[in-house]
Amino acid sequence: MTTITKTKTYLNYINGEWIVSESGETAESKNPANKDEVVGLYQLSSSKDFNQAATSARKAQKAWRKLAGNVRGDYLLKAAAILEERIEDIATAMTKEMGKTFAEAKGETARGVAILRYYAGEGMRPVGDVIPSTDSDALMFTTRVPLGVVGVITPWNFPVAIPMWKMAPALIYGNAVVIKPASETAITCAKVIECLHDAGIPAGVINMVTGSGSLIGTEMVNHPEIDAITFTGSNTVGKQLAQTAISRGIKYQLEMGGKNPVIVANDADLDLAVEATISGGLKSSGQKCTATSRVIVQQEVYDQFKEKLLEKVAAITVGDGMEEGTWMGPSASENQLNTVLSAIAKGKSEGANLLFGGEKVEKEGLNGYYVEPTVFENVSSTMTLAREEIFGPVLALMKVKTIEEALELANDSEYGLSASIFTTKISNMLSFINEMDAGLVRINAESAGVELQAPFGGMKQSSSHSREQGQAAKEFYTAIKTVFVK
Numbered sequence: 001m002t003t004i005t006k007t008k009t010y011l012n013y014i015n016g017e018w019i020v021s022e023s024g025e026t027a028e029s030k031n032p033a034n035k036d037e038v039v040g041l042y043q044l045s046s047s048k049d050f051n052q053a054a055t056s057a058r059k060a061q062k063a064w065r066k067l068a069g070n071v072r073g074d075y076l077l078k079a080a081a082i083l084e085e086r087i088e089d090i091a092t093a094m095t096k097e098m099g100k101t102f103a104e105a106k107g108e109t110a111r112g113v114a115i116l117r118y119y120a121g122e123g124m125r126p127v128g129d130v131i132p133s134t135d136s137d138a139l140m141f142t143t144r145v146p147l148g149v150v151g152v153i154t155p156w157n158f159p160v161a162i163p164m165w166k167m168a169p170a171l172i173y174g175n176a177v178v179i180k181p182a183s184e185t186a187i188t189c190a191k192v193i194e195c196l197h198d199a200g201i202p203a204g205v206i207n208m209v210t211g212s213g214s215l216i217g218t219e220m221v222n223h224p225e226i227d228a229i230t231f232t233g234s235n236t237v238g239k240q241l242a243q244t245a246i247s248r249g250i251k252y253q254l255e256m257g258g259k260n261p262v263i264v265a266n267d268a269d270l271d272l273a274v275e276a277t278i279s280g281g282l283k284s285s286g287q288k289c290t291a292t293s294r295v296i297v298q299q300e301v302y303d304q305f306k307e308k309l310l311e312k313v314a315a316i317t318v319g320d321g322m323e324e325g326t327w328m329g330p331s332a333s334e335n336q337l338n339t340v341l342s343a344i345a346k347g348k349s350e351g352a353n354l355l356f357g358g359e360k361v362e363k364e365g366l367n368g369y370y371v372e373p374t375v376f377e378n379v380s381s382t383m384t385l386a387r388e389e390i391f392g393p394v395l396a397l398m399k400v401k402t403i404e405e406a407l408e409l410a411n412d413s414e415y416g417l418s419a420s421i422f423t424t425k426i427s428n429m430l431s432f433i434n435e436m437d438a439g440l441v442r443i444n445a446e447s448a449g450v451e452l453q454a455p456f457g458g459m460k461q462s463s464s465h466s467r468e469q470g471q472a473a474k475e476f477y478t479a480i481k482t483v484f485v486k
């Protein structure tokens with residue numbers, strides 16, 4: 001018997017309704033673990049679709065901002081409960097669209113639930129201060145007001161957590177949202193939006209328009225109904241968006257690349273350092289902006305560390321993230337695979353020494369964009385391997401004599417997102433905390449792994465110097481108003 005399965009078509013979400021794009025065009029979201037599998041179809045939207053979404057958001061925001069914070073919070077709590085019920089389904093969509101393992105996808109979806117709950121509580125927390133006035137008959141205080149309509153542009157590498165850590169604070173502080181998710185994970189995003197819809201959030205408060213980044217993203221940042229833009233993705237696109245946002249005088253926030261170092265000091269617990277380097281560098285196939293990519297090791301422990309690292313890397317199982325026993329899935333797309341392979345080729349041609357991996361994984365039964373976990377040594381700070389974000393499972397080992405040298409090398413990057421050190425010496429820890437130019441510094445812990453209740457963002461070229469998540473989100477999604485009453 002032949003089974004015919006119809007590919008599901010996912011729609012835009014505008015003004016509380018699921019609607020087809022007026023372009024009449026769709027595109028396929030494909031499984032990077034299996035090139036022949038179409039996960040679903042999403043809308044290739046037009047400017048008209050976007051305009052409809054932005055206009056609906058503007059209208060809906062007027063009533064949404066007037067609701068008491070706890071009422072907005074109740075909607076987020078309902079959405080959290082629904083998302084929690086659907087963890088398996090949403091995590092399956094995530095793994096199938098971008099390749100991370102099912103366990104990681106479930107963990108990320110659970111993080112989405114926690115983010116919604118955290119920001120639901122924000123609806124009842126203080127937003128301002130009373131400031132003594134020089135006029136003894138007056139009362140002076142600050143309050144906060146929403147920005148209006150926030151445009152949200154998200155990448156494919158955290159298709160639940162990133163949309164959630166942008167949308168949940170936007171919503172709780174009284175903004176309406178139009179989101180344009182990455183095309184690679186448009187279906188996962190549609191499933192997340194379904195949870196918000198089923199929680200009864202009023203029509204128009206959230207809108208989702210899928211399609212080309214250059215078309216919809218450009219439309220978004222230029223649209224008069226968009227009051228602020230929050231973006232996570234590549235530096236090139238982030239900086240383009242920022243220029244338009246500045247010229248329009250709207251608020252913007254960018255989270256971009258990283259070239260994150262781990263320093264392994266000669267007094268480190270080497271087993272712990274190896275575990276964390278592998279987890280931080282290779283989980284999700286290295287496709288995290290917080291992924292460890294430069295491994296800076298003191299010479300006394302270099303050989304021992306290298307031996308332990310290579311032994312563990314050799315044991316990594318690469319395969320379909322839906323299969324039990326897979327530790328590392330494919331790259332998210334053919335483009336991403338090619339970027340990784342070209343970085344590896346550059347590494348070889350620039351004279352780095354390939355210790356492990358470096359090739360596509362061609363195994364019977366695998367039909368996706370798989371690349372081996374890869375380790376280089378003799379990487380100098382001028383090589384591309386040490387300078388450019390690869391977004392792949394590639395580690396570059398660098399040997400140093402002293403901690404001072406390690407810190408200098410760690411800081412020799414245009415990026416400054418996250419960094420970690422493995423050491424048992426307090427003086428090393430303190431030097432690292434004080435001197436490392438990164439927004440997130442982690443001691444005896446991997447470079448990746450962001451906690452939703454703490455500020456997250458980078459220094460240098462890694463961000464627009466703003467912070468997301470935790471209480472920091474309030475700074476972006478609201479404007480302060482100083483009130484003087486007499």
Ligand SMILES: NC(=O)C1=CN([C@@H]2O[C@H](COP(=O)(O)OP(=O)(O)OC[C@H]3O[C@@H](n4cnc5c(N)ncnc54)[C@H](O)[C@@H]3O)[C@@H](O)[C@H]2O)C=CC1
Pocket residue numbers: 153154155156157180181182183211212213214215216217218232233234235237238240241255256257258288289339389390391
């Ligand atoms: N910081 C991070 O977490 C991320 C970093 N990246 C970096 O970027 C590289 C390329 O990945 P891509 O997916 O191509 O990133 P990208 O920056 O092109 O895509 C991110 C988002 O921006 C949208 N976009 C694309 N062009 C746009 C434009 N002209 N105007 C407005 N929005 C636009 C995309 O549709 C997507 O929603 C990766 O290899 C990695 O190095 C990518 C994704 C996430």
Ligand SMILES: O=C(O)CCC(=O)C(=O)O
Pocket residue numbers: 157158162232287288289290447448449450
């Ligand atoms: O490390 C994490 O948990 C978050 C990483 C992240 O924000 C990103 O890759 O875009």
